[in-house]
Amino acid sequence: MIRILLIVGLLSTLAVSAGVRFSLLLGLGLLIGFSLERMGFGFAGPWRRLIRDRNAQGMMAQLLAIGLTAIAIQPIIAYAPGSFLGAIAPVSITMVMAAFVFGLSMQMILGCGSGTLINAGSGNAIALVALPLFCLGSFVGTLLVPFAIESTPHIPVSLPALFGVQGSVGATVIGLIVIGLIAARYSQAPLWNRRLLTAAVILAGLAILHVLVAGQPWGVVYGLGLWVAKAAQGLGWDPATAAFWTHPINIAALESSILTDTTSLTSLGLVGGAALAAWKESSDRPFGQSVAIWFYLVAALFGLLLGISSRLAFGCNVGALFSGIASGSLHGWAWLLAGFVGSIVGVRLRDQLWSLAQTSRQS
Amino acid sequence: MTRRFGIIVALLGVLGGVVIDWTLGVPPDPFRAPDPMAFGSTSGASGAICTFAPGAQQ
Numbered sequence: 001m002i003r004i005l006l007i008v009g010l011l012s013t014l015a016v017s018a019g020v021r022f023s024l025l026l027g028l029g030l031l032i033g034f035s036l037e038r039m040g041f042g043f044a045g046p047w048r049r050l051i052r053d054r055n056a057q058g059m060m061a062q063l064l065a066i067g068l069t070a071i072a073i074q075p076i077i078a079y080a081p082g083s084f085l086g087a088i089a090p091v092s093i094t095m096v097m098a099a100f101v102f103g104l105s106m107q108m109i110l111g112c113g114s115g116t117l118i119n120a121g122s123g124n125a126i127a128l129v130a131l132p133l134f135c136l137g138s139f140v141g142t143l144l145v146p147f148a149i150e151s152t153p154h155i156p157v158s159l160p161a162l163f164g165v166q167g168s169v170g171a172t173v174i175g176l177i178v179i180g181l182i183a184a185r186y187s188q189a190p191l192w193n194r195r196l197l198t199a200a201v202i203l204a205g206l207a208i209l210h211v212l213v214a215g216q217p218w219g220v221v222y223g224l225g226l227w228v229a230k231a232a233q234g235l236g237w238d239p240a241t242a243a244f245w246t247h248p249i250n251i252a253a254l255e256s257s258i259l260t261d262t263t264s265l266t267s268l269g270l271v272g273g274a275a276l277a278a279w280k281e282s283s284d285r286p287f288g289q290s291v292a293i294w295f296y297l298v299a300a301l302f303g304l305l306l307g308i309s310s311r312l313a314f315g316c317n318v319g320a321l322f323s324g325i326a327s328g329s330l331h332g333w334a335w336l337l338a339g340f341v342g343s344i345v346g347v348r349l350r351d352q353l354w355s356l357a358q359t360s361r362q363s
Numbered sequence: 364m365t366r367r368f369g370i371i372v373a374l375l376g377v378l379g380g381v382v383i384d385w386t387l388g389v390p391p392d393p394f395r396a397p398d399p400m401a402f403g404s405t406s407g408a409s410g411a412i413c414t415f416a417p418g419a420q421q
Contacts, residue, residue: 019396076402083407089414123369146418154419215401215408222413227380234387247417249410257391258384262409271377275370282366310413319413329414 029269056187068204086327089314090154098312103342113316121274130303137307138225157330217323223263292360
């Protein structure tokens with residue numbers, strides 16, 4: 001009861017001091033973080049279980065969540081293109097390579113874009129080490145994006161623009177079904193898990209609400225890079241020296257409070273929501289992991305890579321995979337394929353390093 | 364040490380970031396706030412989104 005009153009008080013204060021929209025976005029972030037932590041819904045973990053254990057339950061839930069979101073948000077975005085914005089980004093060689101690195105890195109720390117925030121919020125030591133480096137990497141990535149765009153062709157492909165909304169929704173749903181059939185064929189476990197499917201429906205509902213409130217799909221990493229950019233500015237860095245930060249949208253973000261930035265609010269909410277969900281049982285769970293200290297350095301390194309790669313891939317598993325595919329962006333599909341191949345490598349590498357880190361600790 | 368310690372660290376980190384930004388940066392102005400929802404409003408998306416790619420071919 002005290003926790004509910006605290007949240008209502010926090011959201012009311014934000015509504016009065018910043019605006020109702022920002023309060024709603026923080027509330028959505030809290031709900032997403034709480035739901036994903038409480039219901040065990042994620043992205044890196046299910047891919048790991050599919051690759052390692054041939055269990056496609058989590059993957060099927062992801063596909064359901066993306067499909068439901070796509071069916072709702074593509075017509076909404078097309079309804080008022082001036083007010084609404086899809087998560088459409090270019091496809092390029094560097095984008096595909098970065099998605100591969102992200103897929104590998106998220107398996108190394110068992111945390112994707114949303115997962116690292118949620119794991120940190122639930123008190124996971126590895127995520128707490130990786131998250132600051134993830135933020136730093138997101139900022140470094142913004143400095144590299146203009147060079148990537150200049151050096152290789154970057155071509156945005158919007159399926160709604162190509163095929164119309166009905167055609168794009170149809171193509172998206174068919175694509176998700178094809179991926180689902182491939183995963184089902186590979187899987188050796190029962191395909192459907194009621195808890196995960198319920199979480200998928202809840203997540204889709206919250207993602208649709210996010211579009212209605214913010215006018216744009218759910219994302220994570222833009223806010224992380226913005227936090228470090230603001231800190232760097234405070235330490236004397238000049239944003240005018242970085243092409244990415246001279247765009248009017250980014251100048252406006254730098255000059256405004258993070259409490260008025262869409263992705264910052266939902267990311268803060270993810271941490272808070274996960275903390276609320278994990279609080280009760282947290283006193284019975286150990287803080288540290290049973291691995292050698294050097295594994296934390298490995299986590300920090302891959303946290304940094306998560307950040308850099310997520311900017312060069314124009315989003316993480318949320319901004320590119322979830323929201324990109326749901327918006328009808330071809331780059332979301334390229335991200336899915338490259339990220340999954342990266343995850344296959346990452347799962348094997350993590351198992352080897354984790355085993356080594358446990359042995360090192362014991363000896 | 365339990366996970367509760369980690370949760371407290373995470374929440375303090377979040378709170379610290381917000382307080383520093385509020386204190387040293389420009390505080391939000393509720394009188395310049397957009398409409399509560401983009402849906403049905405002229406104040407739409409901010410455009411500050413992960414897929415933002417300035418300079419890419421449109």
